Amino acid sequence: MDLTLKIWRQATASEKGKFVEYQVHNISADASFLEMLDVLNEELVRKGEDPVAFDHDCREGICGACSLYINGRPHGPDKGITTCQMHMRRFKDGETIVIEPWRAKPFPVIKDLMVDRTAFDEIIQAGGYVSINTGGVPDANAIPIPKRDADTAMDAAACIGCGACVAACKNASAMLFVAAKVSQLAVLPQGKIEARERVQNMVAKMDELGFGNCTNTYACEAECPKEISVSHIARMNREYLSAKLLSQKK
Amino acid sequence: MSKTVTYSSVAKKIIMSLAGLFLTSFLVVHLLINLLILFDKSLELFNQAAHFMATNPLIQTFQYVLFFGFILHIILGVVLQIQNWVARPVRYERKGSSEQSYFSKFMIHTGAIIFIFLIIHFANFFVKAKFGHIDSITYDSGTYENLGQLVVMLFSDGGYVIFYVIAILLLGFHLEHGFQSAFQSLGLNHSRYTPFIKGLGTVFSILVTLGFIAIPLVIYFSF
Ligand code: SF4
Ligand code: FES
Numbered sequence: 001m002d003l004t005l006k007i008w009r010q011a012t013a014s015e016k017g018k019f020v021e022y023q024v025h026n027i028s029a030d031a032s033f034l035e036m037l038d039v040l041n042e043e044l045v046r047k048g049e050d051p052v053a054f055d056h057d058c059r060e061g062i063c064g065a066c067s068l069y070i071n072g073r074p075h076g077p078d079k080g081i082t083t084c085q086m087h088m089r090r091f092k093d094g095e096t097i098v099i100e101p102w103r104a105k106p107f108p109v110i111k112d113l114m115v116d117r118t119a120f121d122e123i124i125q126a127g128g129y130v131s132i133n134t135g136g137v138p139d140a141n142a143i144p145i146p147k148r149d150a151d152t153a154m155d156a157a158a159c160i161g162c163g164a165c166v167a168a169c170k171n172a173s174a175m176l177f178v179a180a181k182v183s184q185l186a187v188l189p190q191g192k193i194e195a196r197e198r199v200q201n202m203v204a205k206m207d208e209l210g211f212g213n214c215t216n217t218y219a220c221e222a223e224c225p226k227e228i229s230v231s232h233i234a235r236m237n238r239e240y241l242s243a244k245l246l247s248q249k250k
Numbered sequence: 251m252s253k254t255v256t257y258s259s260v261a262k263k264i265i266m267s268l269a270g271l272f273l274t275s276f277l278v279v280h281l282l283i284n285l286l287i288l289f290d291k292s293l294e295l296f297n298q299a300a301h302f303m304a305t306n307p308l309i310q311t312f313q314y315v316l317f318f319g320f321i322l323h324i325i326l327g328v329v330l331q332i333q334n335w336v337a338r339p340v341r342y343e344r345k346g347s348s349e350q351s352y353f354s355k356f357m358i359h360t361g362a363i364i365f366i367f368l369i370i371h372f373a374n375f376f377v378k379a380k381f382g383h384i385d386s387i388t389y390d391s392g393t394y395e396n397l398g399q400l401v402v403m404l405f406s407d408g409g410y411v412i413f414y415v416i417a418i419l420l421l422g423f424h425l426e427h428g429f430q431s432a433f434q435s436l437g438l439n440h441s442r443y444t445p446f447i448k449g450l451g452t453v454f455s456i457l458v459t460l461g462f463i464a465i466p467l468v469i470y471f472s473f
Contacts, residue, residue, distance in 0.1 A: 170349065212334035222349075223348050
């Protein structure tokens with residue numbers, strides 16, 4: 001396949017960036033999107049030019065490192081997969097592909113297509129953990145958990161923290177990510193104990209970092225590579241409301 | 251106002267949804283009263299209902315709650331939107347459109363036009379009814395201000411009818427997203443009821459839109 005790539009190039013966080021067009025030739029339809037970028041980068045290095053910086057790690061859809069806003073969609077045109085799992089057969093020969101970094105105030109560009117997602121770590125630090133002593137590893141079934149709750153927690157735990165939800169949202173809201181973390185812990189007995197403080201602290205941190213407000217467009221759910229459901233957002237709203245109404249006076 | 255900015259995003263959305271649902275309930279009452287015009291060309295039923303609304307002390311008190319609801323909904327909507335614009339300082343070159351609730355994209359736009367409509371509507375009816383002079387009309391049941399006549403007169407102007415119909419269409423779009431969105435914001439999401447709520451929201455917004463649109467059209471063409 002021959003392709004035209006329109007890629008956002010930005011040398012450092014403070015410099016102004018711009019789109020640069022590149023041509024790539026003889027790309028295998030079975031190559032992954034990142035492999036296609038590797039081909040481009042090898043060529044750039046051969047020519048003595050600066051290769052395009054992009055995030056990646058596992059390349060098997062589980063780490064959440066890869067990103068890229070491809071032709072108007074985070075992680076490209078396929079549903080339920082990450083950029084590293086997307087193959088070039090999804091594109092037409094001769095197509096022009098526009099590649100942009102995630103755009104959100106709390107996700108500043110580090111270089112080219114790489115953004116700083118420390119904001120997500122800060123939200124986790126604000127409450128995405130269990131700090132009570134839960135003892136050693138319990139025997140299987142020693143703590144009975146309804147199957148439905150276990151499934152809900154597992155579904156929420158599938159979030160890999162990639163940030164596609166923020167990138168897709170017209171408001172750059174991080175609600176799906178935060179809701180996944182809140183849900184995952186709120187439905188399990190070990191997490192329930194701190195549920196009220198957790199949801200308030202994580203929401204406060206999310207707002208403080210400058211993410212937008214959720215307006216229930218549900219673009220996040222459509223673009224999430226792990227297909228996290230917006231029902232988790234509703235659960236978080238519910239948790240938040242009851243925490244605000246029922247928390248004891250400090 | 252400064253307090254609304256410091257409320258958390260989730261709290262603002264909860265207040266927004268409650269205000270929205272409250273305004274929606276007002277819409278229903280308003281529509282039902284308006285429809286009386288179509289069922290009684292002598293306008294007696296409508297004038298009677300309008301008289302009741304204007305004189306009942308409970309409803310008069312409630313009017314202030316209603317104003318408050320409007321102001322809250324509008325101010326919060328603007329605050330949320332500004333914060334959301336600020337949250338993405340650099341726009342995308344090729345903007346996607348993955349929204350699953352289509353009209354969610356245009357809430358600020360439909361909202362702004364509805365707001366303009368509201369001001370004109372307010373000047374046309376409310377201010378005239380409250381502070382201006384309106385002729386009286388006497389029926390067997392009593393003497394009322396002939397508000398119905400004012401409605402019929404305004405809707406005999408084709409330009410105004412078109413403006414009104416467009417504004418109501420936009421209101422319908424606003425409701426289509428807003429109705430189900432309010433439930434989501436309040437955390438009322440349930441595998442069994444959410445599909446129903448979404449369907450209900452769509453049917454509701456279509457019915458309200460058709461209801462409000464029917465009135466000026468019927469008046470324009472057959473009164
Ligand atoms: S919710 Fe989905 S899109 Fe958002 S960070 Fe988690 S995995 Fe990525
Ligand atoms: S590189 Fe790990 S998910 Fe794509």
